[in-house]
Amino acid sequence: MKLTIAKIAEMTGVSKTTVSRVLNNSGYVSSTNRSKITAIIDKYGYVPDSRAISLSKTRTETIGLVIPETSGPFYAELLSGVEESLRDHEHFTLIMTFGNDKPHRVRQRYLSIMRQKRVDGMIIFDPELEITTAREASALGIPVVFLGKDFPDLPLHSICVDNFRGAVLMMEHLMRHHNYRRIAFITGPSDSQDSLERFRGYKHSLETVGIGFDDELVSRGDFTRQGAQRLYNQIIKTDADVVFASNDEMALGIIESAHDESSLNRFLPVVGYDDAIWSQFIEPPLTTIRQPMYQLGRLAGHTITETIAGKNADSVRLTLNTHLVVRRSCGC
Amino acid sequence: MKLTIAKIAEMTGVSKTTVSRVLNNSGYVSSTNRSKITAIIDKYGYVPDSRAISLSKTRTETIGLVIPETSGPFYAELLSGVEESLRDHEHFTLIMTFGNDKPHRVRQRYLSIMRQKRVDGMIIFDPELEITTAREASALGIPVVFLGKDFPDLPLHSICVDNFRGAVLMMEHLMRHHNYRRIAFITGPSDSQDSLERFRGYKHSLETVGIGFDDELVSRGDFTRQGAQRLYNQIIKTDADVVFASNDEMALGIIESAHDESSLNRFLPVVGYDDAIWSQFIEPPLTTIRQPMYQLGRLAGHTITETIAGKNADSVRLTLNTHLVVRRSCGC
DNA sequence: TCACTATATGCAACCGGTTACACACAAACA
DNA sequence: TGTTTGTGTGTAACCGGTTGCATATAGTGA
Numbered sequence: 001m002k003l004t005i006a007k008i009a010e011m012t013g014v015s016k017t018t019v020s021r022v023l024n025n026s027g028y029v030s031s032t033n034r035s036k037i038t039a040i041i042d043k044y045g046y047v048p049d050s051r052a053i054s055l056s057k058t059r060t061e062t063i064g065l066v067i068p069e070t071s072g073p074f075y076a077e078l079l080s081g082v083e084e085s086l087r088d089h090e091h092f093t094l095i096m097t098f099g100n101d102k103p104h105r106v107r108q109r110y111l112s113i114m115r116q117k118r119v120d121g122m123i124i125f126d127p128e129l130e131i132t133t134a135r136e137a138s139a140l141g142i143p144v145v146f147l148g149k150d151f152p153d154l155p156l157h158s159i160c161v162d163n164f165r166g167a168v169l170m171m172e173h174l175m176r177h178h179n180y181r182r183i184a185f186i187t188g189p190s191d192s193q194d195s196l197e198r199f200r201g202y203k204h205s206l207e208t209v210g211i212g213f214d215d216e217l218v219s220r221g222d223f224t225r226q227g228a229q230r231l232y233n234q235i236i237k238t239d240a241d242v243v244f245a246s247n248d249e250m251a252l253g254i255i256e257s258a259h260d261e262s263s264l265n266r267f268l269p270v271v272g273y274d275d276a277i278w279s280q281f282i283e284p285p286l287t288t289i290r291q292p293m294y295q296l297g298r299l300a301g302h303t304i305t306e307t308i309a310g311k312n313a314d315s316v317r318l319t320l321n322t323h324l325v326v327r328r329s330c331g332c
Numbered sequence: 333m334k335l336t337i338a339k340i341a342e343m344t345g346v347s348k349t350t351v352s353r354v355l356n357n358s359g360y361v362s363s364t365n366r367s368k369i370t371a372i373i374d375k376y377g378y379v380p381d382s383r384a385i386s387l388s389k390t391r392t393e394t395i396g397l398v399i400p401e402t403s404g405p406f407y408a409e410l411l412s413g414v415e416e417s418l419r420d421h422e423h424f425t426l427i428m429t430f431g432n433d434k435p436h437r438v439r440q441r442y443l444s445i446m447r448q449k450r451v452d453g454m455i456i457f458d459p460e461l462e463i464t465t466a467r468e469a470s471a472l473g474i475p476v477v478f479l480g481k482d483f484p485d486l487p488l489h490s491i492c493v494d495n496f497r498g499a500v501l502m503m504e505h506l507m508r509h510h511n512y513r514r515i516a517f518i519t520g521p522s523d524s525q526d527s528l529e530r531f532r533g534y535k536h537s538l539e540t541v542g543i544g545f546d547d548e549l550v551s552r553g554d555f556t557r558q559g560a561q562r563l564y565n566q567i568i569k570t571d572a573d574v575v576f577a578s579n580d581e582m583a584l585g586i587i588e589s590a591h592d593e594s595s596l597n598r599f600l601p602v603v604g605y606d607d608a609i610w611s612q613f614i615e616p617p618l619t620t621i622r623q624p625m626y627q628l629g630r631l632a633g634h635t636i637t638e639t640i641a642g643k644n645a646d647s648v649r650l651t652l653n654t655h656l657v658v659r660r661s662c663g664c
Numbered sequence: 665t666c667a668c669t670a671t672a673t674g675c676a677a678c679c680g681g682t683t684a685c686a687c688a689c690a691a692a693c694a
Numbered sequence: 695t696g697t698t699t700g701t702g703t704g705t706a707a708c709c710g711g712t713t714g715c716a717t718a719t720a721g722t723g724a
Contacts, residue, residue, distance in 0.1 A: 004709090004710055004711080005710070005711065006710075006711090014673075014674085015673065015674045015675080016674090016710090016711080016712090017673070017674060017675085017712085017713080018672085018673060018674080020711070020712060020713085021672095021673090023711095024712085027671095027672085027673095028670080028671050028672050028673080029671095029672070029673085030671085030672060030673090033672085033673090047444055047447040047448045048448060048710080048711070049387075049448065049450055049709090049710055049711065050448040050449050050450070051383045051386055051387050051392070051449075051450060051709090051710080051711090052387060052679090052709075052710035052711035052712085053710085053711060053712080054383055054679090054711095055381075055383050055384060055387060055678095055679045055680065055681090055709095055710080055711070055712090056678075056679055056710085056711050056712040056713080057679090057711090057712070058679085060383070069412065070402055070408055070411050070412060070415070071405070071408035071409055071411070071412045072408070073403070073609075076402055076403035076404070076408050077403055079402050079403070080401065080402060080403050083402070083427075083429065084431075093427070094426075095415075095425070095427060097415065099416075112379055115379040116379045116380060116381065116382045117382050117383075118381055118382070118383060252613075277405075277609060277610060278609060278610035278613045281584075281610040281613045281614045282613045282614075283614075283615040336679090336680055336681080337680070337681065338680075338681090346703075346704085347703065347704045347705080348680090348681080348682090348704090349682085349683080349703070349704060349705085350702085350703065350704080352681070352682060352683085353702095353703095355681095356682085359701095359702085359703095360700085360701050360702050360703085361701095361702070361703085362701085362702060362703090365702085365703090380680080380681070381679090381680055381681065383679090383680080383681090384679075384680035384681035384682085384709090385680085385681060385682080386681095386709095387679095387680080387681070387682090387708095387709045387710065387711090388680085388681050388682040388683080388708075388709055389681090389682070389709090390709085665724100666723105666724085667722100667723090667724085668721105668722080668723085668724100669720100669721085669722080669723100670719105670720090670721080670722095671718100671719085671720080671721095672717100672718085672719080672720105673716105673717085673718085673719105674715105674716085674717085674718105675714105675715090675716080675717100676713100676714100676715095676716105677712105677713090677714090677715105678711105678712080678713085678714105679710105679711090679712085680709105681708105681709090682707105682708085682709085683706100683707090683708085684705105684706095684707090684708105685704105685705090685706095685707105686703105686704090686705080686706105687702105687703085687704085687705100688701100688702085688703085688704105689700105689701085689702085689703105690699100690700085690701080690702105691698105691699085691700080691701100692697100692698080692699075692700095693696105693697080693698070693699090694695100694696090694697080694698095
């Protein structure tokens with residue numbers, strides 16, 4: 001009993017073309033026929049088949065969003081931003097997560113699926129993106145916006161968050177406002193571009209103020225809570241004024257260790273990075289750096305639709321700034 | 333330069349049919365032609381157009397998931413469950429969020445979009461779902477699984493979480509383990525089915541144990557932190573042993589009020605419901621009820637694909653049990 | 665009266681696949 | 695030798711829309 005324009009045409013005694021014109025509100029249609037057709041559409045609740053439409057027109061009005069996962073505040077916020085932005089621009093979001101797949105298979109899978117779905121464009125946030133994948137994605141012939149990663153040599157669109165300046169922002173607060181001098185730093189895994197940038201910001205700030213960089217104050221973490229806790233004793237020995245963990249998870253690990261450790265009877269200031277959703281609820285509430293993920297998502301959606309509309313001939317490269325979120329864990 | 337089966341056919345000197353047979357690994361194809369065709373497919377990286385496929389076959393291999401939002405731990409976990417389950421069953425997930433739209437427009441929008449995308453089935457988690465919408469969705473002629481809502485009179489598939497037994501679980505802990513007698517309860521908004529069920533569990537438990545139900549101990553909340561804080565003074569006056577808030581947000585509100593209120597110099601036990609992601613981080617860590625959202629998502633994905641495969645002739649109605657998460661806020 | 669324009673409609677090809685059916689040929693069986 | 699069976703291939707219709715082009719009629723200005 002499925003209605004198609006052919007059937008509607010038959011019922012009203014006109015051609016498919018005329019029905020199509022009514023649906024798209026294009027061309028000329030006599031008011032008699034128009035009302036006959038709309039009457040049937042309303043009566044049976046006809047909804048056109050988007051597959052057929054997109055097969056005829058060349059576009060699907062769909063953008064592929066490639067992210068590791070949808071859960072977690074980080075990606076959830078990004079997703080909201082992208083989705084709302086695309087909805088405003090009358091596009092759909094096709095979400096593709098690749099979770100724990102190994103890098104190579106991932107690339108194979110997500111690019112292939114996006115192609116078979118014939119998306120009009122893609123937004124890719126792949127923390128482990130390699131240049132070969134970036135090149136391959138660009139070669140698909142559809143607009144792509146990369147998030148969080150940039151390959152300066154390639155002519156592509158990218159939007160990044162400024163990890164360097166985020167770390168500088170935090171350092172300025174610690175040094176100017178609190179007058180801390182011995183600032184311990186916990187890095188993330190060494191293959192994380194984000195972590196490297198944050199570390200660069202840390203180092204740069206120290207040098208700008210004239211405090212030398214002390215290697216003893218830097219520990220190599222892995223972005224996990226447990227990892228940070230294993231580093232706790234070693235960090236305490238350095239007698240640092242404050243611990244700057246390069247993400248919130250590790251900051252939490254340090255705070256918990258300090259809490260358990262009865263031997264430590266002074267308050268140990270700790271700050272993090274990311275503004276995880278729970279960071280305001282821990283004790284003490286965490287001072288951290290907030291990344292504008294929602295805004296990043298909206299901007300990505302905007303950029304991709306503009307590109308599709310042919311407005312971005314040149315490669316777009318944007319960098320978003322972060323915010324310092326001051327709570328109590330820094331000593332404030 | 334887009335490759336199609338027609339072009340591949342032309343290049344190899346065979347018909348479209350033969351190419352199609354190679355792609356689908358069906359029917360008979362000579363090994364000569366097969367290798368010629370696969371060579372071209374590999375060389376140019378041909379990927380078939382899913383729109384065309386789904387237009388010919390009658391199915392899209394896509395399930396529509398209707399949820400209020402993708403952010404927040406609650407829906408994010410559900411989404412992960414659904415997506416992973418559908419991936420296992422070789423289906424895609426088409427996510428449709430309706431955010432803050434007004435109920436009526438919502439229904440119009442999401443049902444219409446699902447129809448124009450010709451999804452093979454739908455999973456609907458709409459906390460404000462009305463019976464008319466449920467009826468309308470069922471009338472679409474595709475399988476639908478409703479989550480969190482059930483209309484016993486309609487022959488539909490539904491999977492719910494047992495709010496009644498969740499509340500009973502909590503009450504048993506409070507009464508048996510802690511021996512609390514005066515248990516204050518904060519309801520959610522009166523139009524929330526979830527809240528009503530939790531309240532029913534609260535009442536039922538009291539009566540089972542022989543403690544009468546005392547209306548004075550019940551306050552009407554609205555599931556928000558601020559709302560609970562406005563109720564704080566009134567609740568304190570009742571001199572309750574413990575406060576059972578019907579969600580974590582309100583529990584947090586009460587804990588914060590108790591914290592600020594220096595006049596109160598005893599520990600006020602508070603428990604919540606939902607196991608929000610931050611509930612383990614607050615001070616004291618919150619005792620609460622955990623809803624198995626991930627599992628719910630997986631089950632929903634499983635049920636819808638089974639139904640599509642024709643295995644669920646009768647209406648499927650399932651109820652998932654909740655877990656009690658004991659932390660310190662209850663006095664443990 | 666003629667040319668031109670605005671209005672109204674339909675034909676048929678096309679988008680990129682699938683599939684029922686017909687046909688051809690070889691080997692195997694009766 | 696005639697019939698069946700297993701292979702291999704192609705024709706053409708179909709899924710449900712869009713669109714370039716042709717055609718027809720009525721009204722308008724010269």
